[in-house]
Amino acid sequence: MKNWLSQHAQSLLLALKRLRQNPFASLLNISVIGIALSLPSGLYVLLNNLENLSRQVSGEPQISLFLSMQATSAEVAQIQVQLKSHPGVRNFQFVPRDQALRELQKAAGISDVVQSLTQNPLPDAFIIHAKNSSAEALQALRDEISSWPSAAHVQLDSLWAQRLDALLRVGKLIILLLAILLSVALVAVTFNTIRLQILTQREEIEVAKLIGATHRFIRRPFLYIGALQGLAGGVVAWAIVAVSVHVLDKGIAELTRLYTINLQLNQLNHSDSLSLMLFSAWLGWLGAWMSVSRYLHQIEPR
Amino acid sequence: MISLSQVCKRYPGGYDALKNISFTMQPGELVAVTGHSGAGKSTLLKLIAAIERPTRGSIIVNGQNTSSLRPAAVPYLRRKFGLVFQDHKLLFERTVFENVLLPLQITGFERKESAKRVRAALDKVGLLDKEKTLPITLSGGEQQRLCIARAIVNRPAILLADEPTGNLDAAYASDIMELFKSFNQVGVTVIVASHDEAMLMRLNPRLLKLNRGELAS
Numbered sequence: 001m002k003n004w005l006s007q008h009a010q011s012l013l014l015a016l017k018r019l020r021q022n023p024f025a026s027l028l029n030i031s032v033i034g035i036a037l038s039l040p041s042g043l044y045v046l047l048n049n050l051e052n053l054s055r056q057v058s059g060e061p062q063i064s065l066f067l068s069m070q071a072t073s074a075e076v077a078q079i080q081v082q083l084k085s086h087p088g089v090r091n092f093q094f095v096p097r098d099q100a101l102r103e104l105q106k107a108a109g110i111s112d113v114v115q116s117l118t119q120n121p122l123p124d125a126f127i128i129h130a131k132n133s134s135a136e137a138l139q140a141l142r143d144e145i146s147s148w149p150s151a152a153h154v155q156l157d158s159l160w161a162q163r164l165d166a167l168l169r170v171g172k173l174i175i176l177l178l179a180i181l182l183s184v185a186l187v188a189v190t191f192n193t194i195r196l197q198i199l200t201q202r203e204e205i206e207v208a209k210l211i212g213a214t215h216r217f218i219r220r221p222f223l224y225i226g227a228l229q230g231l232a233g234g235v236v237a238w239a240i241v242a243v244s245v246h247v248l249d250k251g252i253a254e255l256t257r258l259y260t261i262n263l264q265l266n267q268l269n270h271s272d273s274l275s276l277m278l279f280s281a282w283l284g285w286l287g288a289w290m291s292v293s294r295y296l297h298q299i300e301p302r
Numbered sequence: 303m304i305s306l307s308q309v310c311k312r313y314p315g316g317y318d319a320l321k322n323i324s325f326t327m328q329p330g331e332l333v334a335v336t337g338h339s340g341a342g343k344s345t346l347l348k349l350i351a352a353i354e355r356p357t358r359g360s361i362i363v364n365g366q367n368t369s370s371l372r373p374a375a376v377p378y379l380r381r382k383f384g385l386v387f388q389d390h391k392l393l394f395e396r397t398v399f400e401n402v403l404l405p406l407q408i409t410g411f412e413r414k415e416s417a418k419r420v421r422a423a424l425d426k427v428g429l430l431d432k433e434k435t436l437p438i439t440l441s442g443g444e445q446q447r448l449c450i451a452r453a454i455v456n457r458p459a460i461l462l463a464d465e466p467t468g469n470l471d472a473a474y475a476s477d478i479m480e481l482f483k484s485f486n487q488v489g490v491t492v493i494v495a496s497h498d499e500a501m502l503m504r505l506n507p508r509l510l511k512l513n514r515g516e517l518a519s
Contacts, residue, residue, distance in 0.1 A: 003410045010407070207391050210353065211452070212380035213408045300373060 008220070015224035018197065029193055029229055033186055033280060034236025040179040041268065041276050042241045047171050049265050050164075061157060063142055065126040068152040075150040076124055082148070083128065088141050092128040100125060123152060183283055186233070190226045190287025197225060198295050206299070219292045223285055230284020234277035242267055303329040303491060304350060304460070309359035311345050311515075319345040321515045323359070327493075329459070332486045334502035335495040337512035343495035346512070347464050350493070351383050352376050363460075381409060384453030384490075388465035390445045392437040398424070398448055399433040405456045423455040427481065443474035450481060460491045467501060479504055 019026045067076065076094070083092045100122040105114045130141050138156055146154045198205065205218055249265040268276065304327040311320040320342045327333055335343045348354040349361055352368040361368045368379060392401055402423055406416040424430045427447035429440075437445055446466060453461060463482065467475035475498075483505055486492045496502050502509070511518035 003412060006413065007407075007410055203391075204393055207393060208404065208408060209377075210351075210380065210385060210391065211405045211408060212377045212383075212456075214374070214377045217377075217408055 007217075011220040011224050014221045015228055018221070018225055019228060025193075026229065029189065030232040030236055032189055033230060033233025033284070034240060036182045036186055037233060037237035037276065037280055038240035038244075040175050040182060041237055041272075042244055043171075043175050043178070044272075045241055045245055045266070045268055047168060047175065050171075051168050052266065061130070061138055061162065063128040063130065063138065063145065064155045064157060065128060065145055065151055066153040066155070067124045067126075067150050069123050071124055071150045079126065079148065079150065083126065088130055088132065088137065088144075090129045090131045092126050095125040095127060097122045097124050183279075186230070186280070186283045187287040187290070190229065190284045191291045193229070194222050194226055194288045194291035195295070197222060198292065205295075209299070215293075215296050218296065219289065222288045222292045226284035226286075226288025226291075227281045228284070230287075231277055231281035233284070234280030237280065238268065238273055238276055303327055303331075303364060304493075305362045306350075307360055307362075309349065309356045309361060311342075311349060311354065312357045318515050320349070320356075323515075323517055325510065325517065327491065329491055330486070330489050332482075332492045332505055332507045333494070333510060334505060334507035335493065335510045335512060336497065336499045336502055337518075339497055340514075341512040342515040343497075343512055344464050345515075347462050347493065347495055351385060351462055352379050377408075381405075381456060382459055384450075384456065384458035384461045386446075386449050386453045386461065386463035386466045388468045390437075390449040392445060392448060392452075394436065394438050396437075397433065398429060398435055398437060398440070401437060401448060402452045402455050405452060409456065419455055419457075420451075423451040426454065427451045443470050443477065446470060446474070446478060447481070450478070454485065454490075458490070461485055461493070463492070463494045465496055466494065467496060467498065475501055476504065 065079075067079070080094065083089050097120050101114065101120045104122070128141075128145070130138055132138075142154050142156050145151055208218055245265050245267050252265060306326075307324045309320055309323045310318065312318050323342075323346065335346060337343055345354065349356050350363065350368075352361075352363075352371060356369050359369070363379065364382065366375075366379060368376075371379060393404070396404075399420055402420045403416060406419060411419070421430060421433070424433055427450050429444060429447055429451060432440065432444070437448060440448060446469075450463075450466070453463075461482065466482075467478050470478065479494075479501060482492050482494055486505075494502060494505065494507070499509075
């Protein structure tokens with residue numbers, strides 16, 4: 001166990017030494033990895049923030065039913081009964097036209113306008129929450145309610161939010177594709193870097209193999225180089241995202257102050273940050289593994 | 303300990319390096335392989351150390367058939383051998399000490415014990431005072447002795463040397479031969495290949511003569 005640990009420590013030190021031997025090439029590789037990974041992870045952060053925003057704004061989807069201006073109280077009562085017995089309705093709230101007008105008066109800025117009205121322009125309304133809030137169910141419920149005789153207008157409030165959700169899902173898919181493509185590219189980058197490393201260490205590998213080194217022993221320092229490079233690339237990607245979000249957040253703070261809404265961008269959370277770095281390290285490891293294995297296969301005696 | 307039966311080696315292109323070689327070696331024997339260049343001496347040693355595989359026939363080392371060995375088992379077979387090469391195959395960016403340390407690092411030897419063994423091996427070949435220098439500063443004879451130190455640091459049961467004196471003058475060469483003799487005296491099985499038959503005869507060896515890939519005697 002102690003020997004095993006010390007062998008790994010030796011390989012790790014050797015890997016660090018080799019990375020330091022070519023500081024310029026190492027830094028270049030690390031930045032390539034970092035920049036490539038910052039793209040999907042930055043988009044991911046943006047999308048997460050958009051998702052948060054849409055959740056904040058939309059809340060629970062609801063259907064607003066506006067009755068015609070001529071609706072009588074009997075018709076209102078009739079609709080109340082219909083809604084109560086409807087299987088798709090979870091609960092509903094009746095907003096009489098007088099109350100709607102009072103609420104409108106309370107709203108800032110337009111009370112003068114409201115006061116100048118000679119009659120109440122608002123209809124009676126119902127706010128309905130559906131049992132099933134899927135887009136199809138809401139759509140069906142809205143269509144059904146629209147066909148009721150005294151319904152003047154039925155509006156599905158959160159339709160736009162659902163559209164946004166769908167859009168976000170597409171966005172996530174795009175990020176996933178992007179991440180996969182860039183991951184392949186990163187494996188290729190590491191593959192090539194390690195291949196060059198192998199070429200400079202060719203004699204050492206040959207001698208080690210001749211005097212009884214296992215493939216695992218030969219691979220180990222290269223795997224450490226790949227993984228360390230990947231890890232450093234992951235850290236760079238994380239830093240790029242963190243700085244960008246910070247800068248954007250400042251810009252947005254100005255914007256939100258002007259629009260008097262409260263929006264703060266979230267950074268990558270801890271577990272996502274950790275995943276990013278580990279994933280990047282794993283990609284480096286994989287590229288190195290493929291590279292050394294291919295080389296060892298080539299020099300295998302036949 | 304080492305037994306070859308009807309071993310043939312044909313290289314791609316149809317060149318037959320070895321034809322139908324059979325012989326058996328006992329533990330502790332000292333065998334010299336000789337013959338003109340191109341007779342198949344190096345090939346024979348490479349086959350024994352499983353650096354190359356025979357085209358036909360079987361090679362048994364310590365009861366293991368090396369020709370049918372899984373690739374993953376080959377490194378463990380190699381550790382039974384100490385290999386001395388004509389071109390030394392030293393690592394020039396490592397110090398003398400680190401070169402000899404390499405086989406012990408490979409086997410995962412404990413560090414303090416490793417340092418002791420490295421110094422013992424260097425002492426044996428007379429290079430103890432050069433442990434911190436780089437191999438490039440050593441003379442040809444010293445480089446060959448360094449290669450021998452690396453071959454024996456693992457205390458192998460079998461020492462394989464391919465043209466160990468090829469590039470050396472006579473005085474250095476006889477030093478090296480004396481070293482092999484002394485290893486053999488402590489029980490190591492030694493196989494030395496060289497075109498220089500007169501040099502080999504000083505070892506009092508069992509002589510294997512190769513002629514165009516065939517065993518002559």
